[in-house]
Amino acid sequence: MAEKEACFKRHARLLTAADFSRVFKDAQRSSDRLLTILAANNNLEHPRLGLAISKKNAKRAVDRNRIKRIIRESFRLHQADLPAADFVVMAKPVTKQASNSEIFKSLEIHWNRLRKLCEKSSSA
RNA sequence: GAAGUCAGCCGGGCAAUUGCUUUUCGGUCAUUCAAUAGUUAUCGAUUAUUACAUUUCGAUAAUUAUUGAAUGGCCGGGGGGAGGAAAGUCCGGGCUCCAUAGGGCAGAGUGCCAGGUAACACCUGGGGGGCGUGAGCCCACGGCCAGUGCCACAGAAAAUAUACCGCCCGGUUAUUCAAUUGAAUAGUCAGGUAAGGGUGAAAUGGUGCGGUAAGAGCGCACCGCGCAGCAGGUAACUGUUGUGGCAGGGUAAACCCCACUCGGAGCAAGACCAAAUAGGGGAGCAAUGGCGCGGCCCGCGCUGCUCCCGGGUAGGUUGCUUGAGGUGUGUAGCGAUAUACAUCCCAGAUGAAUGAUUGCCCCAGCGCAAGCUGGACAGAACCCGGCUUACAGGCUGACUUCUUAU
Numbered sequence: 308m309a310e311k312e313a314c315f316k317r318h319a320r321l322l323t324a325a326d327f328s329r330v331f332k333d334a335q336r337s338s339d340r341l342l343t344i345l346a347a348n349n350n351l352e353h354p355r356l357g358l359a360i361s362k363k364n365a366k367r368a369v370d371r372n373r374i375k376r377i378i379r380e381s382f383r384l385h386q387a388d389l390p391a392a393d394f395v396v397m398a399k400p401v402t403k404q405a406s407n408s409e410i411f412k413s414l415e416i417h418w419n420r421l422r423k424l425c426e427k428s429s430s431a
Numbered sequence: 432g433a434a435g436u437c438a439g440c441c442g443g444g445c446a447a448u449u450g451c452u453u454u455u456c457g458g459u460c461a462u463u464c465a466a467u468a469g470u471u472a473u474c475g476a477u478u479a480u481u482a483c484a485u486u487u488c489g490a491u492a493a494u495u496a497u498u499g500a501a502u503g504g505c506c507g508g509g510g511g512g513a514g515g516a517a518a519g520u521c522c523g524g525g526c527u528c529c530a531u532a533g534g535g536c537a538g539a540g541u542g543c544c545a546g547g548u549a550a551c552a553c554c555u556g557g558g559g560g561g562c563g564u565g566a567g568c569c570c571a572c573g574g575c576c577a578g579u580g581c582c583a584c585a586g587a588a589a590a591u592a593u594a595c596c597g598c599c600c601g602g603u604u605a606u607u608c609a610a611u612u613g614a615a616u617a618g619u620c621a622g623g624u625a626a627g628g629g630u631g632a633a634a635u636g637g638u639g640c641g642g643u644a645a646g647a648g649c650g651c652a653c654c655g656c657g658c659a660g661c662a663g664g665u666a667a668c669u670g671u672u673g674u675g676g677c678a679g680g681g682u683a684a685a686c687c688c689c690a691c692u693c694g695g696a697g698c699a700a701g702a703c704c705a706a707a708u709a710g711g712g713g714a715g716c717a718a719u720g721g722c723g724c725g726g727c728c729c730g731c732g733c734u735g736c737u738c739c740c741g742g743g744u745a746g747g748u749u750g751c752u753u754g755a756g757g758u759g760u761g762u763a764g765c766g767a768u769a770u771a772c773a774u775c776c777c778a779g780a781u782g783a784a785u786g787a788u789u790g791c792c793c794c795a796g797c798g799c800a801a802g803c804u805g806g807a808c809a810g811a812a813c814c815c816g817g818c819u820u821a822c823a824g825g826c827u828g829a830c831u832u833c834u835u836a837u
Contacts, residue, residue, distance in 0.1 A: 320782075321782070322782065323745090323746085323782085324745095324782085325745095326782090327782075357782065358782070359782085367518095367809075367810085368517095368518090368809085368810050369808095369809055369810055371810090372786090372810060373786095375783095376451095376786050376787075377786090377787075379450090379451085379786085379787095380449095380450075380786070380787050380788090381787095383449095383450065383451090383787095384449090384450095384787095407787080407788090411787095411788095
């Protein structure tokens with residue numbers, strides 16, 4: 308896995324309702340103006356990503372697609388540094404107005420914060 | 432050159448780096464299946480023997496090797512990967528399942544005529560009406576002399592008509608003039624009148640002449656309207672001749688009448704595979720046990736373990752993209768469109784791919800410049816045909832009007 312660090316295949320995604328509800332039930336939380344990210348340690352050897360962009364927060368399909376693609380791209384580039392955990396990224400109503408670079412910047416801060424939080428909770 | 436009308440097209444471009452998805456080819460690994468060959472074991476036949484061993488052949492099982500196929504993982508190479516509206520989900524079809532297979536009612540829809548189409552509320556051509564100098568554009572464009580209903584405000588009156596002001600005639604009263612009779616003015620009573628005024632979206636067809644006490648289709652001419660004939664046209668309708676003298680307001684996206692059309696639900700349709708858990712059916716085993724019914728026996732019910740069976744949830748596979756398909760040429764047609772031949776394969780995701788970053792160019796705005804900022808509407812979800820709505824900017828063609836020059 309370590310050599311192919313820029314890949315983002317199906318096994319790195321949350322696919323079933325069970326996976327999502329597990330994260331929502333017991334998670335580390337990190338949020339700012341644009342996004343909220345939930346994280347919960349999994350028993351695998353790599354991190355996984357789930358997206359929760361509701362129609363309520365981004366009405367147009369174009370906006371939803373754009374937000375999802377940016378989050379996925381950012382996750383792909385940072386996943387080598389992330390701990391083995393499941394992450395669920397949630398958008399807010401203002402997210403659709405933000406530019407691409409603003410969202411990338413916000414995500415970078417979140418990843419750093421969550422890495423520390425997960426390390427603390429797994430060692431405890 | 433300016434203003435405008437119609438039709439069609441495009442929807443930023445190139446490069447680098449790095450991802451996703453699908454397909455194809457090659458390599459590699461794993462699993463499964465098949466074939467062939469070898470080894471071992473067992474069984475049968477054969478040979479041999481007193482009987483085995485032995486020889487040869489066949490079957491079954493295990494295992495090894497090779498080859499092929501399928502599935503999955505990884506690596507490498509090649510190809511494809513959002514729209515003109517993918518949107519709204521407003522119509523019409525295909526497809527699937529259910530119901531019915533005949534007729535009627537109810538309900539919904541359509542509404543000038545002809546054609547096109549799988550079908551339509553769409554499109555084409557034609558007719559009629561309205562708007563525009565014009566190119567052109569717009570029209571829910573059947574029927575209120577089958578019936579029922581509604582018509583605010585204003586106005587006298589909103590429909591079997593009716594008389595507020597006015598106009599006219601007659602009676603009568605008063606006043607004045609003239610003086611038996613009469614005339615004028617004012618009031619009042621009865622009648623005639625739809626010309627004029629005023630109200631309104633709308634008031635019993637319009638204009639002119641005649642006519643009359645005043646008026647009135649009361650009469651006449653023209654226009655409008657109704658009816659009938661003739662001519663043209665497939666038809667809608669148009670033209671024309673005669674005739675009736677005027678029927679009688681609007682509203683049918685009011686009920687309704689007439690003609691025609693229409694089963695219901697939808698890809699979360701439907702088909703297949705199928706864990707875990709609980710429960711159902713069957714077979715076997717063990718105990719001849721345990722619990723309940725009972726005083727006891729028999730018997731009945733529940734209870735253990737193993738295997739099999741069907742239903743079926745999560746989940747997965749399929750449906751799923753070759754189609755009323757695109758492009759080109761010819762033919763038929765005014766056209767929508769049809770047809771023949773050639774050629775092409777052009778997204779198939781599913782917690783949902785089609786992207787991100789950087790550079791250069793292009794366009795727009797700001798600025799003297801360097802430069803800075805921005806680049807529309809918007810994202811496939813079974814597939815087609817339409818309609819409607821949104822849209823920065825740009826390109827092409829045809830036509831109209833005005834102005835200038837020739």
